[in-house]
Amino acid sequence: MTIILDGKKTANKILENIKEQTKQFSKKPKLAVVLVGDNPASEIYVKNKSLKAESIGFESLVINLPSDVTDDNVLEHIFILNEDTNINAILVQLPLPQHLNTQKIIEAIDPIKDVDGFTSYNFGRLVLGYNPYAIPCTPKGIIRLIDEYNIDLEGKNVLVIGRSNIVGKPVSLLLQSRNATVVMAHSKSVDIKSWAKKSDIIISAVGKANFINPDFIKQDAVVIDVGINRNNNVITGDVDFISVAPLTSFITPVPGGVGPMTIAMLMENTFELFKIQHSLFLI
Numbered sequence: 001m002t003i004i005l006d007g008k009k010t011a012n013k014i015l016e017n018i019k020e021q022t023k024q025f026s027k028k029p030k031l032a033v034v035l036v037g038d039n040p041a042s043e044i045y046v047k048n049k050s051l052k053a054e055s056i057g058f059e060s061l062v063i064n065l066p067s068d069v070t071d072d073n074v075l076e077h078i079f080i081l082n083e084d085t086n087i088n089a090i091l092v093q094l095p096l097p098q099h100l101n102t103q104k105i106i107e108a109i110d111p112i113k114d115v116d117g118f119t120s121y122n123f124g125r126l127v128l129g130y131n132p133y134a135i136p137c138t139p140k141g142i143i144r145l146i147d148e149y150n151i152d153l154e155g156k157n158v159l160v161i162g163r164s165n166i167v168g169k170p171v172s173l174l175l176q177s178r179n180a181t182v183v184m185a186h187s188k189s190v191d192i193k194s195w196a197k198k199s200d201i202i203i204s205a206v207g208k209a210n211f212i213n214p215d216f217i218k219q220d221a222v223v224i225d226v227g228i229n230r231n232n233n234v235i236t237g238d239v240d241f242i243s244v245a246p247l248t249s250f251i252t253p254v255p256g257g258v259g260p261m262t263i264a265m266l267m268e269n270t271f272e273l274f275k276i277q278h279s280l281f282l283i
Contacts, residue, residue: 003149003250005224007141007257010148011264018271019056029274030059031089031115031266032081036074036100037067042093049091052263058270061087071101075108082110088277089115089270094166112277115269118165126173133276134269139171141261142203142224143178149250151201151222153178159195161185161212161238162205167226171203192216204238212239220249226258 022028031053035046050060063077074092081087090113096102106114111121112133122132146153158175162168163186172182183199185192187206196202196216204212205226212223227238237254245251252258 002245002248005145005149005250005252005257007145007252007260010145011141011260014144014264015052015056015267018267022057022271027278028057028059029053029088029270030061030086031091031270032061032063032084032087034063034065034074034077034081034090034092036065036069036093037097039095042095046093049263049266052267053270056267058267067097069100071104074100074105078105078108082108082113085277087113088274089113091115091266113273115266115273117170117269123165123170126170129177133273135174135265136166136170137265137269138167138205138226138258138262139174140269141258141265142171142226143174144265145252145258145261146222146224151250153180153201156180156200157198158182158201158203159185159192159199160203160205161192161196162207162226164205167205171205206238208238209236210238210240212244214240214243214247217244217247219247221247222250223248223252224258225252225254227254228259 033046033049035042046062050062053060065074081090090109092105106118107120109119111119114122115134117123117132117134117136122134125132126135153175158180160168160172160182163184168184172184175182183195185195193216197218199218199221201222203224207227207229209229209231223239223244225237225239229236235255
């Protein structure tokens with residue numbers, strides 16, 4: 001029987017726990033988001049992040065910058081946020097306009113306020129197996145959702161489709177740290193289906209609607225769908241859910257799977273950075 005990995009339910013449980021812990025502090029965690037330009041999707045994401053932060057007792061700040069802003073202008077704002085002791089977490093909403101140097105801007109964030117875990121300091125510590133200040137939110141959320149349903153990773157064959165710094169690479173590192181055997185496929189990979197058919201777990205982050213069909217699935221595999229694709233205002237994932245779900249043991253829906261977990265991990269990272277910065281560790 002197929003079990004749906006309910007990211008919304010799991011995320012709500014995590015957020016409620018953070019909300020209760022936050023009540024113990026007179027000072028509240030504060031998340032700052034830098035939004036450049038007027039990308040409608042980015043605006044929605046930022047609004048949702050701010051509302052979620054405030055719903056659990058956090059404070060939030062959104063810095064809106066025009067699409068023609070220069071690197072130096074963005075960096076100036078980040079330096080100010082780095083120095084502001086009231087700001088615990090800094091997020092630069094991606095993607096940035098093409099004329100901006102994304103990595104230079106990300107690198108300007110103080111690692112102890114890098115809530116996405118994208119700076120080379122935090123990402124490098126993840127690669128080396130050390131504890132970064134923050135782990136990228138979507139990969140962290142995927143692992144937490146897997147753990148919530150007691151899915152064993154040790155010794156499992158896992159196919160990660162997509163090699164981005166945001167999902168593919170970090171989730172592969174997290175899986176390897178849990179003793180999974182990981183294969184990373186990408187746009188230049190040959191015959192991805194043959195790898196998929198050998199895999200106990202498939203994590204797809206390619207951004208192609210219905211890319212994963214029954215031909216990819218080993219019986220009783222676990223399928224994690226990271227894709228968010230919009231077609232005529234209908235949101236779909238990378239997986240053809242209706243045809244694939246009956247073949248799986250566990251599968252995430254879209255929406256309601258990985259997405260809510262990403263937001264929950266953003267809030268958890270913010271709270272963890274807040275505690276580190278103020279040397280407040282709950283026992």
